[in-house]
Amino acid sequence: MTKADVASTKDPVYREAVIDLLGALAYGELVAFERLASDAALAPTLPDKSALSAMATAEYRHFLALRDRLVEMGVDSYLAMEPFREPLDEFHSKTKPNDWLEGLVKAYVGDGIGIDFYREIAAYVDPSTRALVTSVCDDMGQSDFIVDRVRAAIDEDPRVAGRLALWGRRLVGEAVSQAQRVAAERDALSALLVGGVGRPSADLAEIGRMFGRLTENHTRRMAELGLAA
Amino acid sequence: MTKADVASTKDPVYREAVIDLLGALAYGELVAFERLASDAALAPTLPDKSALSAMATAEYRHFLALRDRLVEMGVDSYLAMEPFREPLDEFHSKTKPNDWLEGLVKAYVGDGIGIDFYREIAAYVDPSTRALVTSVCDDMGQSDFIVDRVRAAIDEDPRVAGRLALWGRRLVGEAVSQAQRVAAERDALSALLVGGVGRPSADLAEIGRMFGRLTENHTRRMAELGLAA
Known part of the structure; x- marks a missing residue:
């Protein structure tokens, strides 16, 4: 972290917002690790697993990179994650895959929305946080194999497509509902995105466009899998 | 892999034994990943998780390093793992931790016996395989935190020690029983350790000493945790 960044994170409201952001992302990654590893148990073959x-x-x-950045900021990293445990745990408990294919769709949709969201927020944060967020993005996207697997399953039994499309909608619905809950509870974090903390931030129209882009990319990804969004 | 190693792995019986060894270790690591990640869900705190x-x-x-070595040898790596799925899956299904502490003891005992076993077999394999086995060893041993956690739990409730000591014995018993099954079914692998494949290998007395060392180290590790072996 450079001295300039320390200065920028001295603005207490901005600092609070970044801590929230990193805490939410860190816990999100830790629980994603746990859920994906657990879903890997459903794999039909060893290469899939x-x-x-x-x-x-x-x-x-x-998770480690985000946690270390919190520590570097002088923050109790695990305390920073606490406010996000309940919404993220609830998201996962409500979207526990019933089989391998649901697990794959969840991994693909989650990975994709994750990358998109990381890239969007990179615009609103200080250079060090941005570098971290970008490096995380670069390490994502190992989900290409999922396209083959889901398409092959649909080829074999076209009825699978309807069920998985519904599943995809449920994933997004639960994610939006937990995101709204977080936005309502975490003022600084919301302010980082909608403005009001005395630094470049998005106005409401831009937020609308951001959600438009996220939705559009999600629709494209579902289509890649052979599914209606 | 150097040319000398390729030559040494041209001996078909030795080659078969090394493929078995790497296949067993690779599947062991993959399933250990899955089990540890799943046991992490039992963690009482985020730092523990x-x-x-x-x-x-x-x-x-x-797992990746071992799998890549099999591929390098021109082997279908997942096929090489197949014979070890059943015994290793059975080991884990019979030793599913009932709580966080049992998960910790299993991780500690498993990690320790794993390192010991890797080091012992390093003596019987060609230089490339040895280098791989040694590098895996060097990456192990991230289990020191477990000593604190288990000792603290025993301090809080001394009755825990008896239950966990029994658990440790059960882990070893199940491991030995699956290892015997593998030894009975995989001739080349057994021959690699007990000799008979025309290269330096252990005689039965040395095998006995090896098990003696493994047992001794296990007893020492249980004592570190505050448990009778």
Whole structure:
């Protein structure tokens, strides 16, 4: 972290917002690691198990990087994660895959929205945080194998597509509902995105456009899997 | 892999034995990853969850190194793992921890016996395989935090020690029983250790001493945890 960044994170409201952001992302990665590793147990073959496990270990690397950044900021990293345990745990407990294919779709959709969201927020944070967020992004996207697996399953039994499309909608619905809860409870974090903390931030129209982009990319990814969004 | 190693692995019986060895270790690491990641869900705190997850991701790294070595040898790596799925899966299904402390003891005992076993077999393999086995060893041993956790739990409730000591004995018993099964079914692998494949190998007395050392180290590790072996 450079001295300039220390200065920028001295603004207490901004600092609080960044701590929230990193805490939310860190816990999100830790629990994603745990869920993906657990879903890997559903894999029908060893190569599949290995591929989903690889995604899980990538999440753990991101968790470490985010946690270390919090420590570098002089923060109790685990305390920073606490406010996000309940919403993220609830998201995962409500979206526990019933089988391997649901696990794959969840991994693919989650990985994709994750990358998109990291890239969007990179615009609103200080250079050090941005560098971290960007390096996490670069380490994501190990989910290409999922496209083949889901498409092959649909080829074999086209009825699978309807069920998985519904599943994809449920994933997004639960994610949005938990995100709204976080936004309502964490003022500084919301202010970072919608402005009001005395630094470049998004106005409401830009927030609207951001959600538009996230939705559009999600729709594209579902189509890649052969699914209606 | 150097040319000399390729030559040494041209001996078909030795080659078969090394493939078995790497296949067994690789599947062992993959399933250890999965089990440790799953046991991390039992963690009472986030730092604990993170520490056990770190051990899990190390196992996955070892899995990758072993798998890549099989591929380098021109082997279908996943096929090489197949014969060891049943015994290793059975070991884990019979030793599913009932709580966080049992998970910790299993991780500590497993990590320790793993390192010991890797070091012992390093003596009987060609230089490339030895280098791989040694590098895996060097990446192990991230289990020091477990000593504190188990000792603290015993301080708080001394009755825990008896239960966990029994648990440790059960782990070893199940491991020995699956190892015997593998030894009975995989001739080349057994021959690698007890000799008969025309290269330096251990005689039965040395095998006896090896098990003596493994048992001694296990007893020492249980004592470190405050447990009778």
